[in-house]
Amino acid sequence: MIAEVFIELKKGVMDAEGEAVKKALRLLGFKKVKGVSSVKVYRIEIDTKSKEEAEREVREMCEKLLANPVIQNYRIVLKE
Secondary structure (H helix, E strand, C coil), X not given: CEEEXXXXXXXXXXXXXXXXXXXXXXXXXXXXXXXXXXXXXXXXXXXXXXXXXHHHHHHXXXXXXXXXXXXXXXXXXXXX
């Protein structure tokens, strides 16, 4: 099973990388760009017996290592 984990900053948290990309795009002439957000994606291959077990384990990975719950949200998408 493959788990894709999307990690993004919570609303109100400054996204310095997104702001830098927005500025660069505008300097390159893309004046219609209103905002850019950076999102990290982890693709994790996991050997579990059920989708529920995979989700439980990946959620634990997020809470222990992959995401900072103070400033980030995460979303898990499981694919077989």
